[in-house]
Amino acid sequence: MTEYFQDRSAIFESERLLKESYTPNDLPEREEQLKRLGLEVLSPVLNDAPPHNAFLYGKPGQGKTAAARFLLEKLQNEVDDRSGVSLTTIFQTCKGHHSSYQVACDLVEQLTGENPNGHPKRTVFARLYNALQDIGGIVVIVLDEVDNIGNKDMILYELPRARDNNHIEDMDVSVIGISNDMTFYDELDPRAKDSLCEVEIHFPPYGADQLRSILNRRSEKAFVDSAVTQEAIALAAALAAQDLGSARQAIRYLYKAGEFAALNDESQVSEEHVREAENHVEQMNIAQSIRDLTTQDQLALLALTSLANESETPASTPEVYSRYTDITSHVETNSIAMRRVRSHLHDLDMIGVVSGAKRSGGSRGGPKYYWELNTDFETTVDVLTEENRFNNVLELIDKP
Ligand SMILES: Nc1ncnc2c1ncn2[C@@H]1O[C@H](COP(=O)(O)OP(=O)(O)OP(=O)(O)O)[C@@H](O)[C@H]1O
Ligand SMILES: [Mg+2]
Structure with missing residues (x-):
């Protein structure tokens, strides 16, 4: 086998069974x-x-x-x-x-x-x-x-x-x-x-016990005997149950964890691999949700990312808005009012890309929203760079 490929048979008995197209019997x-x-x-x-x-x-x-x-x-x-x-x-x-x-x-x-x-x-x-x-x-x-x-x-x-x-x-x-x-x-x-x-x-959402039994059955055939610990299965089931209760998500965690174990030349899938897998899968999901955002949502996110790069987050809505207008002057797009940017930030919060928290405004009036990235900085920049017209703005982010 060349340096480009890896024999994963020490971990996977039948990897095909972990794919989406497989119908359980x-x-x-x-x-x-x-x-x-x-x-x-x-x-x-x-x-x-x-x-x-x-x-x-x-x-x-x-x-x-x-x-x-x-x-x-x-x-x-x-x-x-x-x-x-x-x-x-x-x-x-x-x-x-x-x-x-x-x-x-x-x-x-x-x-x-x-x-x-x-x-x-x-x-x-x-x-x-x-x-x-x-x-x-x-x-x-x-x-x-x-x-x-x-x-x-x-x-x-x-x-x-x-x-x-x-x-x-x-x-x-x-x-x-x-x-x-x-x-x-x-x-x-x-x-x-x-x-x-x-x-x-x-079809109501699966609980942790149901996900565990789904994963147990699937892993029995998909993985080599004793290549997956019970702890790893329980953790993958618990993480998926806490989030969406989705069997697809639980199976993805376990498959990715197996891939991480194989890449590290380890013979057993551990809880650590499952945590790594969850993190990876979540970053992929977030990347997809950033891709699916509207242009104005992406611009609001870009403004916040730029502030994060300068350690200027959490930032208030006017601070984000000021960076947003700087950016729209570099990108060929119309800018919208602060009130609407605030509403885009709330939308981003809803899908978990940013997080906003109310803090007291001190001597200057009532509580205000402060915003920060809720996603991995590198992933966010990578995904936003896919959008060509944001490239010159992202260069500014690299060199503040
Ligand atoms: N009870 C179960 N036993 C074994 N595997 C299951 C079970 N439920 C779901 N799965 C597996 O989980 C994955 C997702 O299931 P499925 O595609 O049927 O979900 P769905 O409800 O159709 O979701 P969507 O609404 O997103 O299409 C598939 O790989 C499926 O084989
Ligand atoms: Mg379906």
Whole structure:
């Protein structure tokens, strides 16, 4: 092996199992949700009737996608063993899609191999219904991350009603929608709610014990025997439980911890590696949230970063604002009023990029907000540098 690669087999038995794409074949922590999905939603299929339409919701990383994949695969196996029922399941992620038009195009492509993008909406839907008609029998369409297409969108009531509206005949289409956006359901168009949400199944956040058992099961197969300590698993579970209760996050911590152990040529993943991993993953998340900020949010953050570089933080809102106007004179952008910059700082505080605290103003009036960076300075500068037009401002930060 050259100096460029490393054999990680002393730590990982089957590293693939730690990837996002892996679907577990056992989800005992979701027994209740799986039972409801099976008994209340899917069971009619075994009797050659279409399943009910359903809506699965809960925060990110709660096993919604995994549960749907797992149970639909099980159902397919059951059906394959019986004659007389024709079941087809179609998984479609709506991630990155902002309308039913795009989702319908993708569905047509999945079914026919041709993407009708660019054709009128009516044509696209006609092709979708034709493709479904060609399949026949019972078709279950899972629209994952369905909140992306917005809650006023027609596909959510059109698809479940395709047969009632004579778009298809002698066959049935049912829809299972999945979402991690809590406001999506509340604001869903009443007609869509009526068709889609015959059964609603909530996936509440995992607790530390559940995350520990998820990690134990996964690590048994993914890691070499005794390469992970119980303490490391307990810590990864506890850290994830305190934060989002997300299994995805817990698995990421453990995977990254394993990678740190491998990089250091150690044969066991320790609590220290988990802490390092958590720190790393959090910095990556923060980096992503900085990338996703609006320009004005980034400018407010840039002002604070520049003050931090000169050890001038915590800084009051007028101090941040003064640096902000210095910066906007270097960057081709309009500047906004102090009141609005303050509101951007509060937004940054909400997502954990900066932190603001009220302090008494001493002789000069009532309490004021003081702001400081809540992120790693280097990461923040690195991410802001990705934005080309901030480069000359960041040079000023390097040389105060
Ligand atoms: N009970 C469980 N047992 C084993 N693995 C699980 C369990 N729950 C979730 N996972 C794993 O955690 C990760 C996240 O789960 P999943 O993708 O199903 O979450 P989700 O609820 O669909 O999240 P999102 O809303 O972000 O799409 C996946 O790798 C999945 O395999
Ligand atoms: Mg999902």
